[in-house]
Amino acid sequence: MEPERLKIEAERRLPSGRYQHVLRVAETAMILADRFGEDKEKAETAALLHDLAKAMPKEDLKRIVESEGDPVAVLGFHHELWHGPAGAVIARDEFGIRDADILAAVRFHTTGRAGMSRLEKIIFIADMIEPGRNFPGADQLREEAERSLEDALIACSAHSLQYLASVRAAIHPDTLRCYNDSLSQGK
Ligand code: DGI
Ligand code: FE
Ligand code: FE
Ligand code: FE
Numbered sequence: 153m154e155p156e157r158l159k160i161e162a163e164r165r166l167p168s169g170r171y172q173h174v175l176r177v178a179e180t181a182m183i184l185a186d187r188f189g190e191d192k193e194k195a196e197t198a199a200l201l202h203d204l205a206k207a208m209p210k211e212d213l214k215r216i217v218e219s220e221g222d223p224v225a226v227l228g229f230h231h232e233l234w235h236g237p238a239g240a241v242i243a244r245d246e247f248g249i250r251d252a253d254i255l256a257a258v259r260f261h262t263t264g265r266a267g268m269s270r271l272e273k274i275i276f277i278a279d280m281i282e283p284g285r286n287f288p289g290a291d292q293l294r295e296e297a298e299r300s301l302e303d304a305l306i307a308c309s310a311h312s313l314q315y316l317a318s319v320r321a322a323i324h325p326d327t328l329r330c331y332n333d334s335l336s337q338g339k
Contacts, residue, residue, distance in 0.1 A: 155178075155196055161204070162174050162201075170203060172284070177203075177282045180281060180282045182199075185271075188301045194254055197249070198257040201243045201247070202275055204242055205234075216237075217237050220241060224237055224326065229324050230321065232262065236260060237259050240256075256271075257276075263324045264309060264331075266326075274301070277308050280293060281304075302337045306335060309334045
């Protein structure tokens with residue numbers, strides 16, 4: 153699907169602040185794709201789709217995830233974890249996206265997982281370092297992403313785990329597996 157069409161859909165489904173985030177993730181993902189040898193069009197498509205379900209009511213997200221049998225077992229966790237898997241279903245069923253790598257990048261963009269593809273890593277990282285993110289430590293994550301996708305994944309994953317533990321949030325197994333697996337691929 154054309155990026156312009158995806159932008160129109162994202163704008164229609166999201167509040168303007170969230171839509172601007174999606175545009176910045178797409179720009180960042182294309183830069184990372186260029187830097188680390190991934191297909192830029194795929195990176196842009198996955199980025200424009202990644203938060204498509206973010207503004208949907210919890211009940212709708214739950215219904216969509218349940219209809220797939222909750223394959224990545226997110227329903228027992230905070231509802232923030234539901235919009236990725238739900239977004240992947242919408243991308244497939246409403247947008248006709250057939251590329252498994254793009255669908256995985258959308259599905260796992262919040263938790264990450266073990267054995268992520270290059271495209272999945274790019275979306276996971278771009279989501280955290282897009283220029284609108286200004287949490288403490290964001291610049292250090294951007295610096296890592298200048299040099300190495302693997303090291304940026306370690307840094308983003310560690311940052312996310314530390315944050316979640318600091319607010320006493322339950323950590324999804326895929327979030328943990330992403331971190332453990334990233335260590336074995338980095339420096
Ligand atoms: O949708 P975005 O805000 O752009 O970003 P996101 O989808 O990466 O993350 C949404 C939220 O999910 C964010 O506040 C961090 C949180 N999160 C990520 N992994 C976990 C998690 N929350 C819990 N409880 N457990 C996790 O493993
Ligand atoms: Fe998200
Ligand atoms: Fe994220
Ligand atoms: Fe996002």
